[in-house]
Amino acid sequence: MSNVPWWASEDFWRKTAIWVTAGMAVVLVVLTFDTVAAITAGHSRVPAYEVINKRIYYRMSTARGFQEPVIGADAPLFGKMLSPEEAEAMVSHGKLTLQARNCASCHTILGNGAYYAPDLTKAWLDPAWAGESAREYLMVKFLMDPTTNARGFGGKRRMPNLHLTEDEAKAVVAFLKWTSAIDTTGFPRNFTPIAQEGDR
Amino acid sequence: MGALGPEGLNVMAPMGPEGLDAFLLAVIAGALVVVFGAVYAACFAFGRLFRSQILMQVAYVCFALLIGTVYVLSTSLHLEGIWNVLMVLLLVAYFVAPRMIWRLTAATHE
Amino acid sequence: MNTAKLTGSAALDGGQRLAVKYFVVAIVLFGAQILFGLLAGFQYLQPDFLYGIVDFSVNRMVHINAMVVWMLFGFIGSIYWLIEDESGTEIVGLKLGNLAFWLFTIAVAIVVVVYLVVQTGPGTIESIWWINEGREYIEAPRWADVGIVVCVLIFFYNVAATFTKGRWTGIGGVLVLDLVAVAGMYLTGMFYTPNLSMDQFWWWWVIHLWVEATWEVLVGCIMAWGLIKTLGARRQIVTTWLYIEVALMLGSGILGLGHHYFWIGTPEYWLTVGGFFSALEPVPLVAMVVHAVYDSGVHRFKSPNHPALAWLIAHAFGNFFGAGVWGFMHTLPQVNVYTHGTQWSASHGHFAFFGAYATMNIAVFYLAAQKWRGNVNFGAGLVDNGWKWKWSLGLLNGGVLGMVMALLVSGYDQVFIERALEGATWSGFFKAQQNAWYLQGMWWRQVFGYMTFAGFFLLVWDLMTIGVRETRPAVFHTEVAEHAA
The missing domain is CATH 1.20.5 (Single alpha-helices involved in coiled-coils or other helix-helix interfaces)
Incomplete structure (x- = not known):
């Protein structure tokens, strides 16, 4: 030894x-x-909560080689400009709703979660919401009664009715709008965003 | 942003049907890197154990395959700059590790 | 009952009697994991099944939570199993340990009932405290988090104090330091923030640093003890190698955390850090290969517990393929940007968790069963030729491997259609989900899920009956060596 x-x-x-x-x-x-x-919200990679008062674009960055969120002109959510505190409260209410309704046990968000339902990272920018102006109301309507408003894209999978109140649904939309402005280093790749008014 | 280099992710940009072949190659190569790395290690160790020249030669064939796999991985992903440095480091580590581990094993069992 | 040999709890020391309780709950939860996995898998094929009653989200949550908790129960049990032997003294706080066991078990039962009955709550912080935290793997409500921390602290006290009272060994030292990390990492997951990036950043401290760092070390300690006990390996060598493995695993695994920080809003240097250390993560596995080969030349492997040995071999292969091969396959950011958040991850997850951890726990269950039956021979010439353990080994491993392959087919199809062709949109997601290849993968996954369940059933049956009619005592390698000397 x-x-x-x-x-x-x-x-x-x-x-x-x-x-x-x-x-x-x-x-x-x-x-x-x-x-x-x-x-930290409001720093280089993650937007401040009041970004929900703005239009959010998703554009190709030639310098970086992938798409990145771009903050545009005023576009208040549900027609109401919010103070930074109000915006944070609303986004936070949305995230609490997301957690309490167990959304990530079907959906992924930022790619993490379950794989039964589509990723929520760019939900706000998804072309499924027809046009930019109707989107927030369509989202609220869908969230409050997903069974009736189901859009399985030809399949049988439907979101169950989780009985969101109108406030909760609006808060979830605010949270998703804010989330779409996070710089995710080009994830998901090749994403095709909703037609953005004045962008094309 | 130096990290990945704009090139790094750019190369995957044309991922349509044509980019997908590259993708498939890349994941298979990625899997085989670890497999060949381990088979090389196992053959090397058995070669030492049985003092078998043949097994040692098999080990080196496996390592040659590993080099080939890493090359495929690098080209299919169009790796550039620091990512190719990483691939070389990976090869060095996979080559040296079994030798060092063998020496260490022998020494600890003294 | 045979009077010549001690069986049942009389054959065990205090820590081991407590360990058996943990093992029983672990096995029940293992069954629950498979059952709820089957329900969730079936919903992929028949989305209307239990729709609005027990939705996919509930089944999936119970599926993965049962998995995490049965692993933990298995580890805690394993350590209670070895502690008196390793420290050379009686366990310090057996009553306290029993109390913690019951607290933990009752808490788990309440959490599951709430998951199944209450399911969701309003979007308030109270829901997170009392119903469901809604974060993958650690959905347990905050009150249960606090309970878990209390139980782990009691466990930690028991381990640390027992080693202090008895003797400190290398294994004991690593174990205690590792338990500090296990408890500490869990705390990083116990806060609320509206900032999703921040949330996921710390969430990975729990998930990754548990699974790819502290749990690995825990398993390393259990394995080290097992090698000394069952194969008669020399303590000094085993301890040295435990340190080497810790250095290799934590040297690559801690910053391997970076491969979870590619796409969640974190800075781009994580692409390099994550890519680099993920490339190194298979090195400890290669080290084990070399070491195992060397050992096979030095020792004559003669185990009086074939099922345990077989499961340890399954562990070695499962860890290598599940964590190593399946991990590196999609860990480089250039690949991961396409595979992240698809069934690809599910394939890797099933393989790695089963291969690295389930196998290890089952091996320990067999070691425990052997002592429970009065240390009889579990080696060659078992009654009935040991068909039950052999078939359960085959069905469980074959079932999981089949699921892994099926999910990989679905995952590849999903990447192809959703991410490559359709631009990662929602319609692209659903197009992939309805593709024939994808569905076929899901269908086969379900079939192999049933196979896994059959294997589980046999496993339970076998653990309850193996060695009951056996009278030949087990002859351990150490004893052979001593007799020869």
Whole structure:
């Protein structure tokens, strides 16, 4: 046992395990500080909540090689300009509704969740909502009674009625509008957004 | 944004039916990288264990296949710059790791 | 009852008696996992089945939550199983441990009942506290989170204090430090934020750093103890290798976290970090291959517990293919941008969780069953030729592997149609879901799901009966070595 060279000894590897783990943890913590700053709402990657007062475009960036959200002119949701506090409250109500109604056990959002129903990341920009101006009302109508307004695109799969109140449905729409403005580094790839008025 | 380089994701941009062949190649190559890496390691280890020249040669054939797979992975994804550096590092790591692990195993069992 | 040998709980030490309780609940939850998986899978084929009564969302949530909890119960049980032996002393807080077990089990039962009966709540913070947190894998409401943390802390106290009272070993040291990380990571998932990117950033600390870091280390500790006990491996070598594996796994796994930060709003340097460390993550697996080959040349493998050994081999292969091959296949961002959030992920998830963790737990169940039956031979020449364990091994592994392959076909079809041809829109999603190839994959997944369930049924039957009529004592390798000396 004394023949074991130092680089194969128990002691050496105990220390190595500790140092490697600690080193990686330190790198992770450093990157976490940087990332948390970048993804705080209103910073470089994640929009401020009052972005729901604006039009959100999705355009190809030649510099980056993929699509990215672009914030446009005023386009108040449900015709009402909100203060930053009101906007945050509404988006937050929407996210709470999303969690309490267990949406991510059928849908993915930012690609995470279940695979039974379509991804919600770009729900706000999806061409399924016919035109830009009618979209928010169509979304509310659908959310409040998805069984009747089911659009299985030819299939039998329907969203169950989760009995959203009008406030909840509107808040979910606000949350999804805000989500669509997150810079997801080009995910989902090749996304074809809804026809955006004044954009083409 | 240096990380992936605009080129990095750009190459997948033409993913229509034609890009899909590249995609299929890439996922198969990705899977085979790990498989060949492990078969190389296993043959190498058995070669050492039985002092078998033939097994060692099989191991090196596997590693040659691994190089080929990594090449396919790199070309099908049109990897550039830092991503090709990563591929080379991967090859070096996969080549060296079994040797180092073998030495380490032998030494710890002294 | 045979008086010559101790059987049942009389054959066990205090920690092991507690462990058996955890194992029983783990197996029940394993059954629930498969059952609700079958229901959810069937809804893919017949969307009207239980529509509006027990929707897909509910079935899927119970399916994955049962999985997480049965893994945890299996791990906790395994550690209680080995702790008195490893520390060389009686467990410090057995009563407390029993209390925590019942608290944990009752909490799990209440959570499941609420999932099934109440299902959803209004969009308020109270719903998240009392009904459903709505975040994948950790849907358990906040009150249950608090309960889980309390139970894990009791568990941690028991482990740390028992080792302190007895003797500290390398395995004990790694175990205790790892449990600190297990509990600490869980805390990062216990807060609410309206910011989805922030939410998912920390959510991955729980999911990834549990599954690809701390759980791996936990399994490494259990495996290390198992090697010493069942194969008579020398402690110093095993401990050294536990450290080496920890260095390799955490060296690649901690920053491997980056492969979850490609598309959730996080900065682009994560593409490089995630790609680089994901490429390294198979290296520990390669190390295990080399090491296993070396060992096979040094030791004569003669196990008195064939089912446990077979499940350990299934673990080695499952971990390698499920985590290694299936992981690296779609982990580079250039590929992942297409596969992320498709059935591709489901294929990888089924393979990796089963291959790396379910197999390990089942192996420990067989070790426990052996001692429960009075340490009789589970090796060659079992009554009935051991057909039950062999068939359950085949059906469970074949079933899961079949599901994995079927989901991969569906996943590829989904990527092809939804992501490549249709521009990742909702209509593209549904077009893919109705494609013949996709549906056929789903259909086969269901068939293999039934096969898995049959394997589970046999597994339970076997665990209840194996070795009952066996009288030959188990001869462990260590003892062989001692007799020879």
